Amino acid sequence: MTTINNRNRLSYIYQTFKQSLNGEEQDYTQGSIRKAVFLLAIPMILELSLESVFAVVDMFFVGKLGKNAIATVGLTESVIMIVYSVAIGLSTAATAVVARRIGEKNPDAAAHAGAQAMVLGISIAIVISIIGVIYASDILQLMGAASDVVKEGAIFTRIMLGGSVVILLLFLINGIFRGAGDAAMAMKSLWIASLLNIILCPIFIHFMGLKGAAIATVLGRSSGVAYQCWHLFKGSGLLQMKKRHFHFDGPLIRSLTTIASPATFQFIIATGSWIVLAKLVAESGGTTASAGYQIAIRNVVFFILPAWGLSNAAATLVGQNLGAKEIQRAEQSVLLAAKYNAIFMSFVTVLFVFFATPIIRIFTQEEAVVAYGARALQIIGAGYIFYGIGMVMVQALNGAGDTKTPTVINFICFWLFQIPLAYLLAKGLDLKSTGAFIAIPVAETLIALMAWYYFKKGKWKSVQV
Template sequence: MTTQNNTLTISKIFTVIKQSLKGEQQDYTQGSIPKAVFLLAIPMILELSLESVFAVVDMFFVSKLGENAIATVGLTESVITIIYSVAIGLSTAATAIVARRIGEKNPDAAAHAGAQSLVVALIVTLLLSIPGVIFAGDILTIMGASNEVVAEGTTFARIMLGSSAAIMLLFLINGIFRGAGDAAMAMKSLWIASLINIILCPICIHFFGLKGAAIATVFGRSSGVLYQCYHLFKGSGILKFHGRYFNFNTGIVKSIVNIAWPATFQFIIASGSWIVLTRLVAETGGTSASAGYQIAFRNFVFFILPAWGLSNAAATLVGQNLGAKQLERAEQSVLLTAKYNAIFMTFVMLLFLFFATPIVRIFTQDDTVVRYGALSLQIIGSGYIFYGLGMVMIQALNGAGDTRTPTVINFICFWLFQVPLAYFLAKGLDLKSTGVFIAIPAAETVIALVAWYYFKKGKWKEVKV
């Protein structure tokens, strides 16, 4: 009897996985909550996992070019996180509004809101790309890069900063798909982008050197955007874009901006603190510490993105269930997702604590770089459970359209706690780069506890979008 039950359970699991990957239209405001979580989370996890695979593969090939190349990529991407922040902020707004309209059973209004978010994104892209192209070398210098790194990396930085449209649209359109509950489409578009990146990266690096990595990335992301646009305009999903939806609508744009600007600052605050910490590592530990930290951070991202996928599922479920006036179901969805995330992150934490050195040695054999990389991976990894819990709580608030509360939480925990703590430990106690590493899990733990408190207060249930 037990064997038969196990067979049925395994069969149900494979059925849910198959259903989630097909991308069939679902009503996430009814039925089993665990099933709803997995139907959304599986493609979201797979989507972001392949993106994280590319991040690791990219670092693998770039690392063969030497520590200057590693430092260039790390410093450039620390600045590009500002572009990511704007993209994620707009994506957060689009997800919240689209999910709310879908929950209200109004797909036309959802598509209209999605189209208006694209209009806003294109305007913002112009404001970011042009200065990035002009001042690429100066940006690397400001970030603390050596003269050699600036000489080798300016072209790479210029290509990456100048291609912000591909980053912006890839993130934003996937946010629109997620809000509509079509996580499978978001997964497929990012898979296309990442697979093309992975294939082209070694080829382009072979022929063009470091700038080849940037060329491959831009080409891959642009391919993903073209795939997204095809399905928005020609596809048969729940969302169908029409030309009239792009006529500037002050009311919808105002709603998008009201949600997006705190969400954007929320991530700018987080990424800005990372930029400060990245510079502090380079300043107190030198190029070897910076290179080790960048390798560790790529692995950190590799394992954090699946947890981010689960968190995105929580955001969609909150938005759609609030739209359907299912307040209790929205809360239950978040708590269940937080439980799943904590379990996953526990395994990752143990992996980093016990296998940090072998992981870093995959990317470099330089003993000094390995030592810094393994140490940072172990220290940062020690707080992984709290990262998982905090991410779900923050995304739940964002999915409800309450982007201001997480923004305040980020500002206090990153800039008033993490950055001062990092400087105190690194310079005041002379722990150097190790002090910076310690400040990261300390701040993330505080964020998780504060976000949990505000989620349990329940004011997010009253937000109107």
């Protein structure tokens, strides 16, 4: 009997996994909540996992170019996180509105909302690209990069920031797909972009150096955007965008902006704090500490992105179930996703605490860089369980369209708490870069506790989008 039950369970898991990757149209407002979480989370986890694999592979090959190249990529990525913030902010708004319209069984209105989000996103990205191309060297200098790092790395920064349009569109359109419940399509588009990146990165770096890494990234992401657009306009999915959907809709643009603005500032506040910490590490520990920190952060991102998959699943389920007036189901979906994320993150904590040095040594053999990187990985990794819970709670609020509450939480925890604490520890108590490392898990734990509190208060249940 036990053997039969195990066989049936394995068969059920396999069928669920297969169904999640096929991208079949599902109604996530009915049926098993656990199955709904997995159907959305599996492709979302796989989607972001390959993106995180690319981040690590990219750093592996860039690491062969020396610590100046590592520092350049790290500092540039810190600034590009602002672009990601805008992309994620717009993506959050698109997911919330599209999910709500899908929950209301109105796919045409969902397509219109997604198209208007794209109009808004392209306009913003063009401005960012122009600024990045013109002021690349100044941006690196502002980040505290040494003169030789600025000289070698300006071209990398110029290309990466110049490609802001494709970065923004890639993540924005995936937010539209996720809101519609088509997580498999979001996964496939990011996989295409990341796989091409992984293939082109070592080839282009070999022939063009650091500049090649930037070109490979922009080309890879452009291919992902092309795939997305083909399916939005020519595919057979739930969302079918037409020319009329792109006609400027002032009220809808304002509605999207109302949701996206706090969400964008939410992530700008967070990434701005990371930029300040990267600058503090560079100032207090020099290029060696900065290189070690950047390698550690790439590994942190590697394991955080899959957890974002579960968090994004929670956001979609909240949006669609609120649209269908299934309030209790929305809440239960979030609590289940938080439970799964905490379990996953506990394993990551063990990995980082006990195996930090061999992980960092994969990317560099410079002992001083390894020492800084391992220390950063162990300290930052200590708070991973709280990261996982906090991410789900924050994304649940965002998915409901309540982007203001997480923005306030981020401002308090990052700017009023994390940054002052990092400076106090690094400079006031002379812990140098270690002090900056310690401030990260402490602040993330506070975010998790505050987000949990506001989620349980339940005001998100009455938000209208």
